[in-house]
Amino acid sequence: xLENVRRAAISAVSKVFETMFFIFPDLREESGGSSPSxxxxxxxxxxxxxxxxxxxxxxxxxxxxxxxxxxxxxNFMGCEGEAPSEIQVKDTVNELCNMICGNLVSQWDKKTVWxxxxxxxxxxxxxxxxxxxxxxxxxxxFMAEExxxxxxxxxxx
Amino acid sequence: xxxxxxxxDDSQTMRKVIRKSxxxxxxxxxxxxxxxxxxxxxxVIRAHGVDLILADLNMPVMNGLEMVRELRNDEKFRHVxxxxxTTEGSEKRLEEAFALGVRGYLQKPxxxxxIRDLLNRVMEESHA
Numbered sequence: 001x002l003e004n005v006r007r008a009a010i011s012a013v014s015k016v017f018e019t020m021f022f023i024f025p026d027l028r029e030e031s032g033g034s035s036p037s038x039x040x041x042x043x044x045x046x047x048x049x050x051x052x053x054x055x056x057x058x059x060x061x062x063x064x065x066x067x068x069x070x071x072x073x074x075n076f077m078g079c080e081g082e083a084p085s086e087i088q089v090k091d092t093v094n095e096l097c098n099m100i101c102g103n104l105v106s107q108w109d110k111k112t113v114w115x116x117x118x119x120x121x122x123x124x125x126x127x128x129x130x131x132x133x134x135x136x137x138x139x140x141x142f143m144a145e146e147x148x149x150x151x152x153x154x155x156x157x
Numbered sequence: 158x159x160x161x162x163x164x165x166d167d168s169q170t171m172r173k174v175i176r177k178s179x180x181x182x183x184x185x186x187x188x189x190x191x192x193x194x195x196x197x198x199x200x201v202i203r204a205h206g207v208d209l210i211l212a213d214l215n216m217p218v219m220n221g222l223e224m225v226r227e228l229r230n231d232e233k234f235r236h237v238x239x240x241x242x243t244t245e246g247s248e249k250r251l252e253e254a255f256a257l258g259v260r261g262y263l264q265k266p267x268x269x270x271x272i273r274d275l276l277n278r279v280m281e282e283s284h285a
Contacts, residue, residue, distance in 0.1 A: 015266060016265075016266050019266035019267070019268065020174075020265070020266040020267075054247075073170070076170065076174060077170060077173055077174060077177075078174075078177055088169075088170055091168055091169060091170040091171075092170050094168060095168050095170060095171050098168075098215070098244050098265075099244045099265045099266055101244070102243070102244025102245040102246070102264075102265065103244060103264070103265075103266075105245065105247075106244075106245055106246045106247060106264070110246070110247060110248055111247070111248060111249070112247055112249075113247050113249045113250050114245055114247055116215055116244070116245055118167070118215070118217060
């Protein structure tokens with residue numbers, strides 16, 4: 001099961017980033033496990049999270065630097081000149097999580113009726129991130145626009 | 158003929174993106190209304206009347222399918238076509254949506270051309 005979810009997650013991330021944000025994420029195959037994260041927690045780092053429930057339940061979390069989220073919000077909204085507000089940046093990360101999770105579960109198992117929670121985005125501290133990564137079954141590291149970002153999937157027992 | 162549309166999505170940013178995508182797609186757009194959930198959408202429809210509704214499924218207060226069910230019970234607006242633009246596309250949920258009379262479905266992420274083609278098809282079928 002985990003390999004199917006992993007493949008669906010990689011496909012969902014690529015599809016969403018490329019189609020809606022015009023950004024081409026590069027998966028680092030050595031990611032996850034004991035490998036060091038390409039994403040480094042900083043004061044302004046963001047974590048978006050969203051829950052899913054169907055034939056399995058869990059949480060998808062996306063960790064990214066604010067500058068990447070800002071660039072993505074700008075591409076997403078087609079901003080010219082004026083930078084997106086902090087609320088718009090967080091709303092963009094919410095929608096990013098929503099699209100990744102929706103695509104992931106649909107690709108993984110199209111027969112199941114999935115219930116997806118409302119996404120939420122906020123700051124993240126290093127201890128919190130470490131704790132969540134330790135509890136996650138799947139971790140994927142990507143490089144996008146020369147920034148590291150991490151996707152983690154944690155299943156409910 | 159320009160069509161008045163209503164975009165229903167709990168994300169203000171997504172509503173803006175959909176509005177922009179429809180505007181640049183070449184679809185003949187008239188007035189464009191927005192609502193953050195199904196309940197708000199029903200209020201807009203009853204106040205202004207619209208030609209077409211583009212709705213998300215997963216929203217707080219009233220989700221997309223609940224909104225369609227309510228709309229189908231409204232004598233005046235039951236025939237307004239609804240198109241779903243959503244992230245989740247399980248077969249059972251889509252079957253349920255089409256059984257309720259939803260006319261089309263587009264999975265996010267999408268290209269503006271896909272929106273145009275879908276909306277043009279739905280409006281052509283509505284006038285057939």
